[in-house]
């Protein structure tokens with residue numbers, strides 16, 4: 001399946017390390033979301049990723065792996081997203097893990113199904129921020145510079161403003177999107193209602209809904225009803 005991320009407005013992110021019932025998965029996969037992203041920053045293994053992939057594969061919705069560790073690289077997804085944490089203090093999360101993975105898989109890859117994501121992690125409490133020692137104390141100018149780096153210098157397809165676990169500063173997200181010419185701006189973090197989904201949709205190109213799936217499925221499903229016509233892109 002060819003996945004066109006430029007059409008994505010809403011995606012759900014499912015964590016292989018967390019339990020989800022068949023009924024909940026059915027409702028998420030049939031919700032009208034543009035894709036299911038599979039990923040998490042801890043506890044993701046080959047086995048729990050294969051298990052989740054095979055369950056989602058019963059549906060037509062595109063299913064995309066966001067690779068977070070080398071042990072959990074599973075073939076068979078429609079697309080692979082490779083996070084590059086631009087504001088990581090530890091180079092392991094900018095190029096180190098990637099270098100190791102490419103030593104192993106480099107000659108085998110179909111590059112048409114792989115996209116880099118320039119991550120900017122802004123919630124210092126998030127597992128991903130702690131794992132990568134992200135420098136989260138950034139102002140809008142700092143974030144815009146990372147966004148331009150991803151878009152214009154490295155030609156990455158995605159800039160991902162990540163506030164995982166908390167709802168972020170939508171003015172900063174809006175200003176970040178304004179500096180992008182080609183990359184798509186994904187926003188994720190703390191979207192737990194249709195109202196917050198709407199605010200995020202007015203600032204970003206694509207919104208990512210994660211944790212609320214596991215605590216309040218009805219609210220999570222409501223976020224699919226977001227109206228994107230108002231963001232003018």
Ligand SMILES: CC(C)=CCC/C(C)=C/CC/C(C)=C/CC/C(C)=C/CC/C(C)=C/CC/C(C)=C/CC/C(C)=C/COP(=O)(O)OP(=O)(O)O
Nearest residue numbers: 040041068069070075080083093097098101126127128164
């Ligand atoms: C088998 C085959 C040939 C298939 C193709 C495989 C393929 C595409 C290989 C590519 C090679 C390559 C370059 C791989 C990269 C390898 C790698 C491990 C890169 C490091 C990625 C990285 C920087 C991870 C850091 C953590 C991170 C940013 C994760 C992203 C996801 C995320 C933030 C989830 C949120 O997590 P969550 O747990 O929900 O957070 P909270 O607890 O705060 O809610």
Ligand SMILES: O=P(O)(O)OC[C@@H](O)CO
Nearest residue numbers: 164165188189190210211
């Ligand atoms: O889990 P939440 O806070 O919804 O964030 C979504 C996603 O950006 C996590 O990587």
Ligand SMILES: [Mg+2]
Nearest residue numbers: 015164210211
């Ligand atoms: Mg999560």
